[in-house]
Amino acid sequence: MRHTLPIAPQFYVTAPQPCPYLEDRMERKLFTALQGEAAQRLNDGLSKQGFRRSQNVLYRPSCADCAACLSARISVENFSPSKSQKRTWKRNEGLERRATSPWATDEQYELFREYLESRHASGGMADMDAFEFAAMVEETPIRTRVVEYTDRDTGELVAVCLTDVLDDGVSMVYSFFTPNRPRDSIGTYIILDHIQIARDAGLPHVYLGYWVPGSAKMGYKAAFSGLELYVNGDWEKMRDPADYEARRHPLSNDPIAEQVADISLPDGRPLRPSR
Template identity: 45%
Template sequence: MNDGSSFAGRPDASGTLSRRPQSFFVLRETPCPYIPGRMERKLVTELSPRGWPNSYSDLSRAGFRRSHLFAYRPACRGCDACVPVRVDAARYRPSKSLRRIERRNADLAGTLRPPVSTYEQYLLFQRYLKRRHGDGDMARMSYGDFRAMVEETSAATRMAEFRDRDGQLVGGCLLDLLDDGCSAVYSFFEPDEQARSLGTYMIHWAIADTLMRGQRYVYLGYWIAQSRKMAYKTRFRPLEALGPHGWRDLDDAAIARQQTAAADGDAA
């Protein structure tokens, strides 16, 4: 897991690393799953229950994501395509299309549940993967793998379940509750319910839930201008991006600049 590169430090709220005793490791390079022909490399640290919640919340503000008991952030050579983004729930203003999606799903009940997997969730997860990501590694996940994804956590993790009036599970979203909001780890939904736009709706719901709990941010992971799969994240405004000078609004002009730069880079 460790290629020998490590340092001690801890991100503060501005996204920089302060000198506190936490070990970080740089993993070996592997093919990038988002941009063909590129290699990815990750900076990783283990999440300790003793450090929760402050350390993980600080790491999220510094652009890290969680996988099981680890937090990671891209540390790729010569590439900064992965841009950490978050929604400011206090300033969130859904577009007309997002309000239509909300009305379309008015019959659904969303509930935050403990991170305990169920076979019902796994069957929905499998249907989603086979239809949406059948060629990916996750499509081969067993129930044991799914259970580990949900339950191996040292964070305040919750599973948001979405059920229709008949009690049918149509969507699930794994969320980590932070001291300033939540981090959306992974979502899956009924692939036959395309008209509902469930993936978009669950984020919209999480933003409203965060505001209701008196918190502010919903961390959506990384936005990549070259990846069509990431384009949906720019629907939620205001969307903030983490850059050299901290978190700043990512407006239409900034998105266009990123996309142009990405296209120029691919052409070169």
């Protein structure tokens, strides 16, 4: 199914498939290609409108039954670590960060496989081979870094995050880490460190992907202060999580054509034709 407009880019919708976050739900995604000289500006512009990148595609949930998936980001200025997060930071002070160009390695892939087998053995990435992993890391037309975390004493690769650099923040595209240190809360540490990366670079936001009310998989994101959600075309400070339950209602989503028409191009022009 394709929705075209007289102005590029073109947007498409995936076929319905089982939702990975909420039981008895079907998901669809609205997506567009990310390519050419304008790729970086398109990624910057659509990320501010709730889109996420996967290789050379930008997508946003566009389900017929609900609008529960909300793009989430942390305001660096408004973030203050909790006592638990301070302990997590201290527990991982022996890790060393290294940011490199997007290039996949065998060591990364081995860690990726360990992570999937421990956390997501039946997920959509479970069958990803080394070539597909390399494509996920390397096929990007925009500013991307691979952020590695190694044990300073042993040299062991402990965690990896594929990170996009946007004009208003850093976007954590995908992260994975060793399952052998469950007490260290390494996933939380990676987010905390990306807040520091953004702060050091003078960037105001850390984009986390989607938060879904009612999904235990996404509950950890609500633990970060300064969290903002993209709701009805604007970013707002997160309220009580229960306030967002209504977005799971079947009538809470706009038709696809209206969603596309309300998207703004990187130069600020709306896709909706003038009347």
